[in-house]
Amino acid sequence: MKIYVINGPNLNFLGIREPQLYGRQTYQDLVDSVRSWAEEMNLEVEIYQSNHEGDLVTKIQEAYGKADGIIINAAAYTHTSVAVLDALKAVAIPTVEVHLTDIQEREPFRRHSYVSMAAEKMICGKGFEGYREALEYFCKKQTDRT
Numbered sequence: 756m757k758i759y760v761i762n763g764p765n766l767n768f769l770g771i772r773e774p775q776l777y778g779r780q781t782y783q784d785l786v787d788s789v790r791s792w793a794e795e796m797n798l799e800v801e802i803y804q805s806n807h808e809g810d811l812v813t814k815i816q817e818a819y820g821k822a823d824g825i826i827i828n829a830a831a832y833t834h835t836s837v838a839v840l841d842a843l844k845a846v847a848i849p850t851v852e853v854h855l856t857d858i859q860e861r862e863p864f865r866r867h868s869y870v871s872m873a874a875e876k877m878i879c880g881k882g883f884e885g886y887r888e889a890l891e892y893f894c895k896k897q898t899d900r901t
Contacts (some may be wrong), residue, residue: 759822763830799837815842825850826889843873851889852877
Protein backbone atom coordinates (compact mmCIF):
# COMPACT_ATOMS: atom_id res chain seq x y z
CA MET A 756 0.00 0.00 0.00
CA LYS A 757 1.40 3.37 -1.04
CA ILE A 758 0.49 6.55 0.83
CA TYR A 759 1.31 10.08 -0.27
CA VAL A 760 1.96 12.36 2.72
CA ILE A 761 1.53 15.94 1.54
CA ASN A 762 2.39 18.91 3.76
CA GLY A 763 1.63 22.55 3.07
CA PRO A 764 3.15 25.92 3.84
CA ASN A 765 5.36 26.66 6.81
CA LEU A 766 5.62 23.06 7.98
CA ASN A 767 9.24 23.22 6.84
CA PHE A 768 9.65 25.71 9.72
CA LEU A 769 8.55 23.30 12.44
CA GLY A 770 10.74 23.84 15.50
CA ILE A 771 11.12 27.51 14.57
CA ARG A 772 7.57 28.69 13.95
CA GLU A 773 5.50 29.32 17.08
CA PRO A 774 7.09 26.59 19.19
CA GLN A 775 4.48 27.21 21.91
CA LEU A 776 1.90 25.82 19.44
CA TYR A 777 3.88 23.43 17.27
CA GLY A 778 6.67 22.33 19.59
CA ARG A 779 10.42 22.20 19.06
CA GLN A 780 10.60 19.13 16.83
CA THR A 781 11.66 19.91 13.27
CA TYR A 782 10.15 19.00 9.93
CA GLN A 783 12.94 16.46 9.50
CA ASP A 784 11.86 14.91 12.81
CA LEU A 785 8.35 14.61 11.39
CA VAL A 786 9.60 13.02 8.16
CA ASP A 787 11.76 10.57 10.12
CA SER A 788 8.82 9.65 12.38
CA VAL A 789 6.44 9.08 9.46
CA ARG A 790 9.00 6.93 7.63
CA SER A 791 9.66 4.87 10.74
CA TRP A 792 5.96 4.31 11.44
CA ALA A 793 5.27 3.46 7.80
CA GLU A 794 8.06 0.89 7.86
CA GLU A 795 6.62 -0.68 11.03
CA MET A 796 3.23 -0.90 9.31
CA ASN A 797 4.66 -2.19 6.04
CA LEU A 798 3.44 0.88 4.13
CA GLU A 799 5.28 2.69 1.38
CA VAL A 800 5.22 6.47 1.80
CA GLU A 801 6.11 9.37 -0.41
CA ILE A 802 6.51 12.52 1.67
CA TYR A 803 6.28 15.97 0.14
CA GLN A 804 6.18 19.55 1.42
CA SER A 805 5.66 22.82 -0.41
CA ASN A 806 4.85 26.39 0.44
CA HIS A 807 3.12 26.82 -2.94
CA GLU A 808 -0.52 26.00 -3.56
CA GLY A 809 -0.03 24.93 -7.18
CA ASP A 810 2.75 22.54 -6.19
CA LEU A 811 0.39 20.85 -3.72
CA VAL A 812 -2.26 20.53 -6.44
CA THR A 813 0.32 19.03 -8.80
CA LYS A 814 1.44 16.51 -6.16
CA ILE A 815 -2.16 15.49 -5.46
CA GLN A 816 -2.73 14.99 -9.18
CA GLU A 817 0.52 13.00 -9.42
CA ALA A 818 -0.89 10.58 -6.83
CA TYR A 819 -3.64 9.54 -9.27
CA GLY A 820 -3.09 5.92 -10.26
CA LYS A 821 -0.07 5.65 -7.94
CA ALA A 822 -1.33 6.09 -4.38
CA ASP A 823 -3.76 4.07 -2.32
CA GLY A 824 -4.23 6.94 0.10
CA ILE A 825 -3.32 10.53 0.83
CA ILE A 826 -2.50 12.05 4.18
CA ILE A 827 -2.61 15.82 3.84
CA ASN A 828 -1.81 18.67 6.17
CA ALA A 829 -2.60 21.54 3.84
CA ALA A 830 -1.77 23.99 6.65
CA ALA A 831 -3.06 27.49 5.82
CA TYR A 832 -4.43 26.26 2.48
CA THR A 833 -6.87 24.13 4.48
CA HIS A 834 -8.88 27.28 5.10
CA THR A 835 -8.49 29.01 1.75
CA SER A 836 -7.87 26.64 -1.13
CA VAL A 837 -10.69 25.50 -3.31
CA ALA A 838 -7.94 24.36 -5.72
CA VAL A 839 -6.63 21.81 -3.20
CA LEU A 840 -10.19 20.63 -2.54
CA ASP A 841 -10.88 20.29 -6.26
CA ALA A 842 -7.66 18.32 -6.79
CA LEU A 843 -8.56 15.91 -3.97
CA LYS A 844 -12.05 15.47 -5.39
CA ALA A 845 -10.67 14.96 -8.90
CA VAL A 846 -8.29 12.14 -7.95
CA ALA A 847 -10.86 10.53 -5.61
CA ILE A 848 -8.15 8.84 -3.54
CA PRO A 849 -9.06 8.06 0.09
CA THR A 850 -7.76 11.02 2.10
CA VAL A 851 -7.06 11.73 5.75
CA GLU A 852 -6.66 15.35 6.80
CA VAL A 853 -4.15 15.95 9.61
CA HIS A 854 -3.41 19.06 11.67
CA LEU A 855 -0.79 19.28 14.40
CA THR A 856 -2.97 21.64 16.44
CA ASP A 857 -6.70 21.52 17.05
CA ILE A 858 -8.02 23.91 14.41
CA GLN A 859 -11.41 24.00 16.16
CA GLU A 860 -9.75 25.55 19.21
CA ARG A 861 -7.84 28.23 17.32
CA GLU A 862 -8.81 31.46 15.58
CA PRO A 863 -12.31 31.45 14.05
CA PHE A 864 -10.96 31.57 10.47
CA ARG A 865 -9.13 28.28 11.03
CA ARG A 866 -12.30 26.40 11.93
CA HIS A 867 -13.40 26.07 8.32
CA SER A 868 -11.68 23.39 6.25
CA TYR A 869 -12.11 23.00 2.52
CA VAL A 870 -9.99 19.83 2.70
CA SER A 871 -12.51 18.16 5.01
CA MET A 872 -15.04 18.24 2.17
CA ALA A 873 -12.94 15.59 0.40
CA ALA A 874 -11.41 13.77 3.38
CA GLU A 875 -12.74 10.57 4.94
CA LYS A 876 -11.31 11.53 8.31
CA MET A 877 -9.83 14.55 10.07
CA ILE A 878 -7.26 14.23 12.87
CA CYS A 879 -6.49 17.40 14.83
CA GLY A 880 -4.49 18.40 17.86
CA LYS A 881 -2.38 15.27 18.26
CA GLY A 882 0.92 16.66 16.99
CA PHE A 883 3.09 14.18 15.11
CA GLU A 884 0.97 11.32 16.49
CA GLY A 885 -1.83 12.45 14.19
CA TYR A 886 0.24 11.21 11.26
CA ARG A 887 0.69 7.85 12.96
CA GLU A 888 -3.06 7.63 13.51
CA ALA A 889 -3.64 8.43 9.82
CA LEU A 890 -1.22 5.67 8.77
CA GLU A 891 -3.00 3.26 11.13
CA TYR A 892 -6.31 4.25 9.54
CA PHE A 893 -5.02 3.17 6.13
CA CYS A 894 -3.62 -0.06 7.58
CA LYS A 895 -7.03 -0.87 9.04
CA LYS A 896 -8.73 -0.08 5.72
CA GLN A 897 -6.35 -2.46 3.99
CA THR A 898 -6.97 -5.19 6.58
CA ASP A 899 -10.74 -4.73 6.34
CA ARG A 900 -10.59 -5.21 2.55
CA THR A 901 -8.83 -8.57 2.82
